[in-house]
Amino acid sequence: MSSKPILQSNNLSKTYERKIALSSLSLTVEKGELIALIGPSGTGKTTLLNILANIIPSDTGNFEVDGLPIQHYPSNRILAKKIGVIRQQFDLVGQSPVIHNVLAGRLGEWGFFKSLFSLVFPQDKDLALAALERVGLRNKVYEKTSNLSGGEQQRVALARLLVQHPEVILADEPVASLDPARAEDILSMLVKLVREEKQTLITSLHSVEYAKKYFTRIIALREGSIYFDSPSEEITDQMLLDLYHLKELE
Numbered sequence: 001m002s003s004k005p006i007l008q009s010n011n012l013s014k015t016y017e018r019k020i021a022l023s024s025l026s027l028t029v030e031k032g033e034l035i036a037l038i039g040p041s042g043t044g045k046t047t048l049l050n051i052l053a054n055i056i057p058s059d060t061g062n063f064e065v066d067g068l069p070i071q072h073y074p075s076n077r078i079l080a081k082k083i084g085v086i087r088q089q090f091d092l093v094g095q096s097p098v099i100h101n102v103l104a105g106r107l108g109e110w111g112f113f114k115s116l117f118s119l120v121f122p123q124d125k126d127l128a129l130a131a132l133e134r135v136g137l138r139n140k141v142y143e144k145t146s147n148l149s150g151g152e153q154q155r156v157a158l159a160r161l162l163v164q165h166p167e168v169i170l171a172d173e174p175v176a177s178l179d180p181a182r183a184e185d186i187l188s189m190l191v192k193l194v195r196e197e198k199q200t201l202i203t204s205l206h207s208v209e210y211a212k213k214y215f216t217r218i219i220a221l222r223e224g225s226i227y228f229d230s231p232s233e234e235i236t237d238q239m240l241l242d243l244y245h246l247k248e249l250e
């Protein structure tokens with residue numbers, strides 16, 4: 001049984017002033033794939049994720065999400081059921097209690113006011129509580145979010161994603177600001193939740209070790225283009241050496 005790709009991009013390019021950040025990048029992603037984007041700093045990983053998340057426009061090319069060109073999505077709310085974003089800085093409201101940040105995942109479905117209003121509806125509160133339970137934060141529900149540690153805040157962001165429940169999750173260096181133990185903790189939790197929910201995950205990562213351990217497919221970018229695109233188990237040390245080698249040493 002063949003199904004249509006959840007994401008398909010054709011010839012995406014982006015130039016900042018005179019710097020080519022992305023160069024004619026084409027990519028097909030099937031439902032359920034766990035993809036790590038790796039590569040040296042400044043090779044276009046964030047640019048690609050931001051284009052796919054519809055945060056910035058590409059200069060050329062186009063892409064489809066679940067068979068529909070991105071510009072044909074009638075609203076950001078409908079797109080939010082397809083694509084969710086998780087970032088390094090978590091994007092949480094520090095002054096608000098944890099549960100408010102988790103319920104913000106409902107924005108995609110109901111709009112801002114209804115999301116706020118939904119705080120009084122038990123079934124939505126239950127959804128948020130269940131999400132917080134799954135990420136191990138059931139005891140922090142009413143805590144001010146900024147009082148939580150970096151790792152705990154990233155788990156709040158995961159709970160918010162559980163409530164939003166998009167089909168594709170785009171994560172830009174989701175563990176970069178955490179210490180190694182917390183980073184692995186969060187990454188393994190993210191991958192476990194994505195597998196359980198049968199979602200699709202595309203994450204940029206600096207750690208090749210984590211990319212190989214947790215992801216099924218690794219896409220390496222170099223100078224805005226795909227340098228290799230392989231199943232994790234086929235990645236060799238030589239491929240990585242070539243990818244990260246400084247130009248002047250070659």
Ligand SMILES: Nc1ncnc2c1ncn2[C@@H]1O[C@H](COP(=O)(O)OP(=O)(O)OP(=O)(O)O)[C@@H](O)[C@H]1O
Nearest residue numbers: 016017019020021040041042043044045046047048
């Ligand atoms: N807003 C911007 N204005 C100008 N140049 C930019 C802008 N955003 C990115 N760039 C440049 O585009 C290139 C690609 O940047 P991008 O952030 O996509 O790379 P990256 O692979 O995510 O890097 P890192 O691993 O360091 O996060 C870099 O050379 C960067 O300096």
